[in-house]
Amino acid sequence: MNEPTSPLLSLSPEILTLIITHLRTLHHPSVFTLRLACRSLDALATPVAYHSIHLNAAILSPQAESLYPQSLDKVSRFTHEVTVRCDLPSADVARILSAITRLTLVRSVILSSGRSAMFKLISRTRWSYVARNPIDAPTLRLPWHILDTTQLQRSNTSIQVENLPLGGSNCDLEESCFTPALTSRLTSLKLSSPKPPLTTRTASLKRLLLQSPHLRTLHYRDLGIGTSFAFSGAERLPPIQELVLQSYNWEHSAEQVRRHWDFSQIRSLELVNMPVANFLSSVRLRDFAGLHTLRVEDYGGHLQDTQPGATIRLCELVRHHIQALETLDITCHTQLFQLSALDRHRNSLRVLRYRDHVGFEDDSKKCPTLSRSELSALGNQLPNVHTLELDANTNTMTTTANSIDSITSFPHLTTLTLHVQTQIRASDPINPTHDPDRTAALQTFTGLTNRRRWQRITINVGGWRRRSMIRRTGYAWKRHNEQGVYAERCFWLEADGRGGYSVGEEAALGGAWCSVGSGPEGADGTGRDARMKTGQLGDGRGDGRAAIPFIRLSSITITIIVIIVIIVIIVIIVIIVIINM
Template identity: 60%
Template sequence: MAASCPSQHNPSTQMLARLSPEILSLILDQLRALDQPSVFVLRLVCRAFDALATPVAYRAIKLNRSVLDPRADRLFPRLLNNVFRFTSDVTIRSDLNSSDVKRVLAKIKRLSLIRWRFVPRGNGVPRLWLPSDVLDRDQMLQNGTRIAIENLPLGGVQHDLDESCFHPLLTRHLVSLKLSSSNPPLTTRSDSLRRLILQSPRLRTMHYRDLGMGTSFHFAGAERLPPVVDLALQSYNWDHTPDEVGRHWDFSQIQSLELANMPVSSFLQSVSLGDFARLHTLKVEDYGGHLQDTRSMATLRLCDLVRDHILALEVLEMTCHTKLFALEAIGRHGDSLRVLRFRDHVGFEDDDKRCPTLGPADLARLAARLRHVHSLELDMDAAPCEAGGFVDALCSFESLHSLTLHVQTRIRPSDPVDPGTDRDYEAALDVFGRLIRRRAQKPWRRITINVGGWRRAMVRRMGYGWKRHNAQGVFAERCFRLERNERGRYGVHEEAAYESPRCRSPVEL
């Protein structure tokens, strides 16, 4: 049972006592967003905190088998009572029993949002059930319940959407639709998805995921997609003309846009850039499978969008021709930008190519404009003698605490293998050390050094020399991460790729 609150003579208690319940509730909301378990711990401090924190702690929950157990009302009566009284946002996995889910949801008094998350199962999945299968019409209308679907599989004949997906109880309440990457790819089988989107007038978030070159929607007549706020297109083969875009796509409300592995130039040439003025998040990455001679046009058009049309970006992540992108376009968002990823198409997957890199002077000027950027990701193809100026410029970013640098491997396929040396690891430690010493008064939260185009899942470099190195445990693609622990000490570890369990033991600096 919660204890009485501490003495009112405690200065901290006096300050809290002067805050209104509304202010305290806002503070607890922020705490829940950062670390939800802490809100449950706060309930144990005193009765007053318990009364304030309990509604916040139970506002959003994830249903599990323990909560759905028919015996739960005897095993966890207080927990279930709090769920029924205070919960409004529920996350449900598709592998849970739909009858049990329906029984529990029926008792939640203020259910405003259901997040339905598909979980794949390898042993044969029964017919896909959706939120509309476990809610009745009166309950949804009374609460104005919204539905968000995540990780929905689609692709191939056997994965076309079931007719239950088009029930009005779902389509009239669907506000968010996020696909998983199709396996096999959608190819030309996107009609059922297009139909679902067209029949969902309240849809505001749409994340389309495909593989390879992808496919695209084919519209007819007056068909027009709803005005989405958050749009992600991955491996979407954008082949729409400006006329088709004007008739069938609605970008009037868009605030977040992600384009990945698709013909970015075709997209930017067919849309009206003025429609994207209210973007706060822009993520763009072109794809080598499309015509590479259009990449320069995509970069120039992207620069126009960022510099002349978008009012206040908070997140900007892009891979482009960095030499063609005017840095002043990024600097215009200095009052709002928090996250910046600025990388070149060249990258570091080929050790014979030099990757364009910002000079220390340009980087310092950018730092002076971007006073609020806390997360930064850049290419650094610089010799050791040149790295000092680059590091100095990095450390001049006033609010920076998380940094990712992409660098080239120091190893060459013709080099002999020396078990006693690890040049990439030593180079990473050198950069870590410089960054820490240069910012002794401003601790870093996380620094990542990605070597040679490392990815969690990837194809290693080809060729006899690299195959010989790989057979001896020497790789061009590495990833080193430095993080600060709760004791204020920095620890360094190496991330392992899926096909390479080799991982260096953590060391402390």
């Protein structure tokens, strides 16, 4: 038997299809390129390549059948998901859709009342609402009419709604939204953050939830203190599996929770900017035994959650009730949360984000951090964690060999985020040749990358946030900011896929850009990221400037250079031969 010409082709078709499907997720155009390699890969890659398509005017053109006959045939045979813009002719769209034999998802963009709504429909339906030029209207209408109820029943369709805006006067849903044939198939409802807030008008939304018995995913998002549902009688929400409550003013008693909420099937829970103490004291913790994801953070205006009761109750939930957490993301009183509670999840936990309420936004407050011994013990306790985020003390944790050892005690850790305090003080004079925060970040990057390979390392300084960040106030800090010196910064290091790393500094949205380098414009004076090879991160001495960027050439450029060099050598040889004749 002849050996395969490529080891790749020795794999089974099922494994190759899985690999190609993953490639489509990473970079869809590459799947079409892969079809050109050989007939075997073409046969496997074609169904994956045409699994989802975006309709455009060229495909809908009457000449398309003569211009792209093979493509239209492949669309008909292999396409399952279609994205349709609202400006395309509906008759032509219907013609293409009707020719697809195994259509499962269609995404349609529909303009209505100054807004555009993105929808996926047929068989499994995901609707994503995207606002454009919002217009205040007394009610919000979802284009249910584009769905054929007979087809819904025949195809056993499920409906998912995403990014639904409910805010200001747009809090009431139109009566057509409550059609039983449609609400009975609603499985996911995700709200967008409203502007302005929902205030107290949530009756319409509550009605939709109560009439959706198969709803399994609910993302409720509001602003500020938020509001809450007012239940009465025998009203009871369906058993939610994935629940996000952002700015939900939880005021329900234990009796109200028992009567109106159903947490029997909950698997993922996120509590953001809400009174967590009220929530945890009113629910039965044993109902959350099946959680695989728990996120609790940023309590905002709910000052009662700075009390220790929420952390103690949270620790009890993790230690005694949840069976096997995979993701834990909490902001709490870390001195009250016993890390031994995580031992129950040593075999399942993959992502750990563990931060304290205090944070690093205020220079006058000291944020509690883990000691080197505590971090080392945690690494040995949680061998499967690959993503870690925590508060750190750069003066003692990340600049010595023992400190680096404690971080690398997590055997499978590849993604790390450290929150640290700025080393710049408002009273310090500005030195344009010295950047202590950047120097410390580069030292940390160097120490960590010398020990192992990383996917990404992020160092957030001084309470930096990409969005909704408030810079330090006060006359001295304002003077520093005017000269390009900030306490809130974010340095990152990321694997570039070619054996090296890219290093740079993020810019806060709406804020000034400060690249890696000395001073506000970065090392090269342009404000661009410094891109460096492993081992070229600098040692933090001298003026703190970034290492010389490593120039990377594309394969095409390298090929051209090689050809030119060969031609030059040939010309030189020919000249030498002619001279010697």
